[in-house]
Amino acid sequence: MFIILAILKKLTANTEREAQLISKISKEDEAALSELYQLYQRLLFSLCYSILKNKEDAEEVLQEVFIQVWEKAPYYNRDKGTPYAWLTTMTRNRCIDRIRSKAYKKSQITDHDDNDVILPFIVSNEHDPFSATLAQERTSMVQKVLNLIPDEQRDVLTFAYFEGYSQSEISDKTGIPLGTVKSRMRQGLLKLQQLLEGREDSI
Template identity: 50%
Template structure:
């Protein structure tokens, strides 16, 4: 869904990636201080992502700790040829958050009786007053993504957000919000194309 966007944004700073590769190499060599450095670099960004998905600070804090434990345990699985450190840890974080979101407890709590037009569903990413992402993600990458999302249509943005932050498939979105599957696919495709164009203007690929 939005993972390719995050991957694209991850290319913004070459120096950052060189630093991250060095840190990952040290983590693979079981250097605990390297994990601390990675935490200092990315904990705010990842916490904001987790909080946007889970909506609960305590759950987000627990999940963040699980993410860094998983990074330590799965460091050997990181393949430099398949992507950047940034995209790898973002993917791992999202997957961990979605797993918790889809757990039995969250399935009970996340039953939605709202429509896709209800702005409350997307409040964590778009409120300027108490938005947790505004308070936790203060990076150039997050700003570029938010600015790009603000420039696509509401319908495209909302479908993409539900898919990414709620981990819903196109079929699930169509069923949940009573939208024709073809319409969901069109909105997602057109939204992704527009985001690619917007981000390409900001990032040298």
């Protein structure tokens, strides 16, 4: 459990520095944009790839996100959320918009299996030993946490967050009654909250 908390702390400890970078970006500082990119490209690209399941599309969206960061930096308001929340929300919204666009759907030759909602865990080829350790520990952490969330709750959370399906769509696709979908989504999120707060002794 300590590893999980330590990694989460590590991932959220740079808020002050990141807010400063955004402030510099708002003054058209390209070096600050590059630094923010280096800090976040792995997390945001991983998120893009999980949703879009295609490397080229994921890189294209990542590029769009950082162009948007350049444009929107003057309007970033720290009171409304951390840089982490700002960037991940912006990235997910762009990805969901893309998979919802008809043009994108038509460009997909094969559909992914709707029942296959278990995420593949891939450790990247890291060159930096610390990053490699962090990535491996993060993967390990994620697997531990996910394994503790019941399958049916995890599937609903994944369908919603990484596939962008509404509750009605999940119900339609899986045949699970809408009320059950809602209930599982709530239970899954509460379970995740419980695990992340360290109330689960079995981790």
